[in-house]
Amino acid sequence: MSEILTFDNVWLEYGDKIVLERVDLAIAEHSFVSIVGPSGAGKSSFLRLALGQEAPTQGRILLDGKALPPECGPDRGVVFQRYSVFPHLTALRNVMFGAECARARFTARLFGAARRTAAAKAEEMLVEVGLGDALHLYPSELSGGMQQRLAIAQALLARPRVLLLDEPFGALDPGIRQDMHRLILRLWQEHALTVLMVTHDISEAFKLGTRVLAFDKRRIDPQAPHRFGATAVYDLPLTRKSPADIPVPPPEVLRLTESVITNTQDSL
Amino acid sequence: MRWVNVRPNRRNSLLLGAVPLLLIVLVYLFVSAERHAANPSDKILPTPGAMVTAMRSLLVDADPLSGHLIFWADTLASLERLGIALGICALSALLVGMVLGVLPAARATFGGLVTTVAVIPPIAILPILFIVFGLGETAKVALIVVGVTPFLIRDLADHVAALPQEQMIKAQTLGASSWQLALRVALPQAMPRLIAGLRLSLGPAWVYLISAEAIASDVGLGYRIFLVRRYLSMDIIIPYVAWISLLAIAMDVALAQLSRRGFAWAHQADR
Numbered sequence: 001m002s003e004i005l006t007f008d009n010v011w012l013e014y015g016d017k018i019v020l021e022r023v024d025l026a027i028a029e030h031s032f033v034s035i036v037g038p039s040g041a042g043k044s045s046f047l048r049l050a051l052g053q054e055a056p057t058q059g060r061i062l063l064d065g066k067a068l069p070p071e072c073g074p075d076r077g078v079v080f081q082r083y084s085v086f087p088h089l090t091a092l093r094n095v096m097f098g099a100e101c102a103r104a105r106f107t108a109r110l111f112g113a114a115r116r117t118a119a120a121k122a123e124e125m126l127v128e129v130g131l132g133d134a135l136h137l138y139p140s141e142l143s144g145g146m147q148q149r150l151a152i153a154q155a156l157l158a159r160p161r162v163l164l165l166d167e168p169f170g171a172l173d174p175g176i177r178q179d180m181h182r183l184i185l186r187l188w189q190e191h192a193l194t195v196l197m198v199t200h201d202i203s204e205a206f207k208l209g210t211r212v213l214a215f216d217k218r219r220i221d222p223q224a225p226h227r228f229g230a231t232a233v234y235d236l237p238l239t240r241k242s243p244a245d246i247p248v249p250p251p252e253v254l255r256l257t258e259s260v261i262t263n264t265q266d267s268l
Numbered sequence: 269m270r271w272v273n274v275r276p277n278r279r280n281s282l283l284l285g286a287v288p289l290l291l292i293v294l295v296y297l298f299v300s301a302e303r304h305a306a307n308p309s310d311k312i313l314p315t316p317g318a319m320v321t322a323m324r325s326l327l328v329d330a331d332p333l334s335g336h337l338i339f340w341a342d343t344l345a346s347l348e349r350l351g352i353a354l355g356i357c358a359l360s361a362l363l364v365g366m367v368l369g370v371l372p373a374a375r376a377t378f379g380g381l382v383t384t385v386a387v388i389p390p391i392a393i394l395p396i397l398f399i400v401f402g403l404g405e406t407a408k409v410a411l412i413v414v415g416v417t418p419f420l421i422r423d424l425a426d427h428v429a430a431l432p433q434e435q436m437i438k439a440q441t442l443g444a445s446s447w448q449l450a451l452r453v454a455l456p457q458a459m460p461r462l463i464a465g466l467r468l469s470l471g472p473a474w475v476y477l478i479s480a481e482a483i484a485s486d487v488g489l490g491y492r493i494f495l496v497r498r499y500l501s502m503d504i505i506i507p508y509v510a511w512i513s514l515l516a517i518a519m520d521v522a523l524a525q526l527s528r529r530g531f532a533w534a535h536q537a538d539r
Contacts, residue, residue, distance in 0.1 A: 051437065051441070072437050072440035073443070074441060074442060078437060078438060080434040080437075082432075084434055084435075084438050085438075086439075086453060087457070087534075088456040097452065098442035100452070101439075101442060101443045101445070102443050105448075106447075108447075108451055138533045138536060140533065140536045154438070155438075155441065158441065
């Protein structure tokens with residue numbers, strides 16, 4: 001499998017505080033990478049780098065072999081834990097947003113046949129994520145799980161090279177979370193996606209991922225803890241993948257993230 | 269049952285809301301009758317009959333000098349000034365507020381200027397407006413615009429800048445340009461806030477209007493009140509003040525309805 005996203009000796013610093021150091025990673029196409037680690041270990045910073053929301057202080061990030069511009073673009077889709085959908089648009093219009101921006105540069109609105117085509121595509125995607133009955137509802141009328149389904153549908157229709165998920169299921173009930181796991185695995189297979197997912201839930205990381213990255217600081221200077229940054233301390237490729245052979249996390253990884261595990265019992 | 273748990277239903281709420289208003293009217297009628305019993309030519313608290321008589325001449329009899337129905341000419345003039353001014357306020361606040369809210373560079377450049385202008389008491393620069401624009405309509409409209417716009421701009425810019433960063437990122441990952449982001453993400457979410465800001469600005473706007481009319485005008489609700497003050501004509505002042513509050517309430521309700529009809533998504537929480 002070819003590499004789609006490469007981190008080449010990436011450092012991220014805020015002033016004299018080093019957040020990430022020496023991140024060297026290559027993400028293969030069609031992999032599902034779970035990122036775990038304690039709070040403040042730079043998981044979200046790592047995702048922001050991949051998203052282009054921030055630029056690395058040193059090093060290079062390559063997407064398909066080309067340097068990543070320090071700006072978000074349609075080649076990377078994203079789903080956040082909250083606020084990923086537009087509250088003033090119905091579900092259908094939310095999903096049509098990408099097409100409308102691409103096709104109508106000035107008005108960002110489509111009319112006539114173009115609009116019907118876009119609406120049909122959006123509807124198809126909404127049906128696929130299980131929101132076929134909620135086309136004309138506003139996000140505030142949807143439950144948390146439905147809002148995340150909507151956010152995923154919206155991101156997928158833009159056909160991103162990489163889909164970035166920032167604790168996408170963190171705010172959901174355990175039962176709903178199971179449904180979402182099935183959904184995201186199915187979409188990952190069907191659309192041949194490459195996924196980077198940050199999560200606090202270690203069992204979720206092992207259940208979904210084909211590769212688990214654990215972020216933490218390699219070294220700690222007690223006098224100046226901020227002078228050492230975090231990096232991927234464990235990089236575990238997993239082979240897969242029927243629900244029966246979900247791997248049990250190795251004990252050292254469990255110990256590492258024990259403090260942040262919120263829900264282990266619900267998915268194992 | 270605890271007092272905090274006593275919740276009147278809709279019908280009782282209306283009744284309860286009417287009680288203080290009715291009480292004020294009753295107290296007024298009582299005191300007025302008492303004063304007239306002591307002095308039949310009292311002008312300070314006129315009886316309702318006196319008010320009707322005084323207002324009838326303004327409502328239905330044309331003014332011999334100008335040929336206008338004075339009350340309606342006053343109302344029209346004031347509403348025209350207020351309408352034009354609030355229209356200019358809303359449009360310029362939308363334009364500037366959006367630019368400041370969406371573009372951090374614009375905010376860094378002009379944010380300080382807007383804040384500086386906003387702290388100038390508008391009445392203090394009324395003389396400047398009269399000097400620059402003359403005593404005509406422009407100065408009165410300008411006073412309201414100067415008084416209300418900076419508040420609206422700051423409110424709107426803050427609101428737009430505080431929209432969740434996640435939405436902005438998401439829009440960009442869906443391919444939106446700066447313009448598309450402003451047009452499709454920020455603008456629709458700014459509109460209900462602009463209407464809410466306008467509703468809050470109605471009070472100050474009326475203050476500026478009446479002030480400007482009181483100082484230099486020849487027609488308008490504020491002008492009339494300050495004119496008849498010289499003759500102690502409470503029988504005209506009180507109906508005029510009541511009429512102004514009615515107009516203000518009507519405008520407030522109309523704006524609230526506009527927001528509910530046009531931007532239903534923003535009001536789903538308070539249903």
